[in-house]
Amino acid sequence: MTKKTTRRNLVTGIAASPYELWAVVFILVPLAFVAYYAFTDNSFRFTTANITRFFTATSSVAGEDGAGREVRTYLLISWRSLKLAAISTVVCLLLGYPLAYIISRASPKAQKTMMTLIMIPMWMNFLIRTYAWMTILQDTGILNNFLAGLHLGRVHIIGTETAVVIGMVYDYLPYMILPLYSIMAKMDHRLIEAARDLGCAPVGVLRRVILPLSMPGVVNGVTMVLIPSISTFYISQKLGDGMFFLLGDAIEGQYTANNLHFAAAIAFILMVALLAAMAVMRHLTSKYTYGGAAA
Amino acid sequence: MDKIIELRNITKSFDGEVVLDNISLDIYDNEFITLLGPSGCGKTTTLRLIGGFETPDSGDVLFMGQRINDVPPHKRNVNTVFQRYALFPHLNVFENVAFPLRERKVPREEIETRVEEMLAMVALKGFEHRSVTSLSGGQQQRVAIARALVGKPRVLLLDEPLAALDLKLRKDMQQELKNIQKATGITFIFVTHDQxxxxxxxxxxxxxxxxxxxxxxxxxDVYNEPKNAFVADFIGESNIVDGIMLRDKSVSFSGHTFACVDGGFAPSEPVDVVVRPEDVDIVPAGKGMLQGTVTSVTFMGVHYEVIVDIGGFKWMIQTTDFVAEGEHIGLYIEPDAIHIMKKSEYSGLYGDYASFSNEFDELSDAESEGSE
Structure with a gap:
């Protein structure tokens, strides 16, 4: 009797919650597969060799003096990925924050137009966007032709970290602007007037009211830019001329080499690291979530 | 008493719509002054001009004799209690009140004492570390008042501060605000649509x-001697009828000649006559000056509100004596109950209770609250 009731509850529970079902099928199961592959070898026996390999594999790179140097391959790649992702995120924040604020204070019609302009690039395939940037940044590309036309000399950008950062910022800037804009658009304008009334010059209003109130948007924006940019792969290959092998490239390379288990291990480690980083960030900024302002 | 704020010939329009039309007003130190009017009359804009959130298109705002048209809000010795309070949700009660002091780099011990003093004044001691979002409307209101007063402004601007409170709380806060104004001696400029x-x-x-x-x-003054039909109608209830001033102290309206106390009009000048509903006495039919038929009677608690049809014009009368609907009655009006006004652009717009209902009144109240 008891068993029957439990089973019926289970059945109705599943039927009544398509979202949970969706989450199980499309999120938990794939993640479980990633973990399963990460901890097994080619004959699907349990092993931690893939994980260990990530931390211990070495390779030789040419140092600045030209001599070969042994480095931990994947730790170096991780560091490089983190660095480029962090730079891109900071640049996105510095560009996106003022832009989001300006948009949120514009007339409703102007807001709509500006948001559409920001969204339009997202409708294009990201490979095409990356190729477009190649055309712009190449040594004989649009930018250099333009500079040469003005007799300003040429700049070498393609194949540098700068080119990779430009590509990532261009691709991920909308993900920074959207959460910032949505929180700033909800911000009560009277709070800004109140701060002015109570003696704040415009800089004080920004520091004491707008910044703290928009922190939930900053957290969301940083998360939404940092995570995809840390695992990006194609941009670095095309704009970095293959000079800046990133974690995403490593995963892609291992998959295409049919080395699924090690690819899964890299993805697994990256995921755990990101989850940990997100947890820390949420904890550090939890004091900024108030009055339903957090998205 | 010294003038603290002077508005001189101020005009202001938004998108071509004139909101303030050549306004001049002197505000004196230590006074409780109220800007009263319906939605869209320009009262909030006037307040925002004084606060520094708007600049006049023409005319001047003077603060203690100095022109402050272009002085930004943070440099004016004026603070505002905003409609719906505008408390900072990321700060607790103490930090909300301390906000203006921190901006001025007041020493920490002084901040402590001044904030505590303010919280004591608005009866919020012990709430220092509460989040402002957890407070009731009345409590949030008190925090807003404490925050606006802690910086010791010369003038406090209050923009419909009580509109969001329920009736009982509103009455208490009215008394409290009045007490605070007396105790602090700060000039209060209060905006409301509630007469x-x-x-x-x-x-x-x-x-x-x-x-x-x-x-x-x-x-x-504004209740007993309204200047025109608009004021008479907006403040309290009024019967406003067309009359002819025969000579000083004698006026004719509704087919009868009345003795009154006003004078100074041209002979036979058309005028607006105001009679307050509580100033009309009901007498038996055939007696008194006017005769009419009762068309509706509403019990209001303290009195009955009676609508009487007198030759097609509906009068409102407030009386403690019961009369029945359909009854014929006589009306008696004392000379000093009759107030004579010059004709104005508002003549004929107000003062007839033909379409009167309480419900309608409340509807238009709620409207004006929302749109300003």
């Missing part, structure tokens, strides 16, 4: 309509 609130709190009432000042005076 009862204005009458009970103010030293001076400025009645506004359509971007113009209609009348400035004490509560008694």
């Amino acid at each position: 009862e609130e204005a009458l009970s709190m103010s030293d001076t009432i400025v009645v506004m309509s359509e971007g113009r000042i209609q009348q400035i005076g004490s509560s008694q």
Whole structure:
């Protein structure tokens, strides 16, 4: 009797919650597969060799003096990925924050137009966007032709970290602007007037009211830019001329080499690291979530 | 008494729509002055001009004799209690009140004492570390008042501060605000569309309509001696009828000649005559000056509100004596109950209770609250 009731509850529970079902099928199961592959070898026996390999594999790179140097391959790649992702995120924040604020204070019609302009690039395939940037940044590309036309000399950008950062910022800037804009658009304008009334010059209003109130948007924006940019792969290959092998490239390379288990291990480690980083960030900024302002 | 704020010939439009039309107003130190009027009359814009959130298109704002048209809000010795309070949700009660002091780099011990003093004044001691979002409307209101007063401004601007509170709380806060104003000696400029609130709190009432000042005076002045039909109708209930001033102290309206106390009009000048509903006495039919038929009777608690049809014009009468619907009655009006006004652009718009209902009144109240 008891068993029957439990089973019926289970059945109705599943039927009544398509979202949970969706989450199980499309999120938990794939993640479980990633973990399963990460901890097994080619004959699907349990092993931690893939994980260990990530931390211990070495390779030789040419140092600045030209001599070969042994480095931990994947730790170096991780560091490089983190660095480029962090730079891109900071640049996105510095560009996106003022832009989001300006948009949120514009007339409703102007807001709509500006948001559409920001969204339009997202409708294009990201490979095409990356190729477009190649055309712009190449040594004989649009930018250099333009500079040469003005007799300003040429700049070498393609194949540098700068080119990779430009590509990532261009691709991920909308993900920074959207959460910032949505929180700033909800911000009560009277709070800004109140701060002015109570003696704040415009800089004080920004520091004491707008910044703290928009922190939930900053957290969301940083998360939404940092995570995809840390695992990006194609941009670095095309704009970095293959000079800046990133974690995403490593995963892609291992998959295409049919080395699924090690690819899964890299993805697994990256995921755990990101989850940990997100947890820390949420904890550090939890004091900024108030009055339903957090998205 | 010294003038603290002077508005001189101020005009202001938004998108081509004139909101303030040549307004001039003197505000004196230590007074409780109320800007009263319906939605869209320009009262909030006037307040925002004084606060520094708007600049006049023409005319001047003077603060203690100095022109401050272009002085930004943070440099004015004026603070505002905003409609719906505008408390900072990321700061607790203490930090909200301390906000202006921190901006001025006041020493920490002094901040402590001054914030505590303010919280004591608004009866919020012990709430220092509460989040402002957890407070009731009345408590949030008190925090807003404490925050606006802690910096010791010369003038406090209050923009419909009580509109969001329920009736009982509103009455208590009216008294409390009045006490705070007396205790601090700060000039209060209070904006409301609620005429009862204005009458009970103010030293001076400025009645506004359509971007113009209609009348400035004490509560008694604007109630007893309204300048035109708009003021008479907006403040309290009024029967406003067309009359002819025969000569000083004699006026004819509704087919009868009355003795009155006003004078100074041209002989046979057309005028608006105001009679307050509580000033009309009901007498048996055939007696009194006017005869009419009762068309509706509403019990209001303290009195009955009686609508009487007198030759097609509906009068409102407030009486403690019961009369029945359909009854024929006589009306008696004392000479000093009759107030004579010059004809104005508002003549004929107000003062007939033909379409009167309480429900309609409340509807238009709620509207004006929302749109300003």
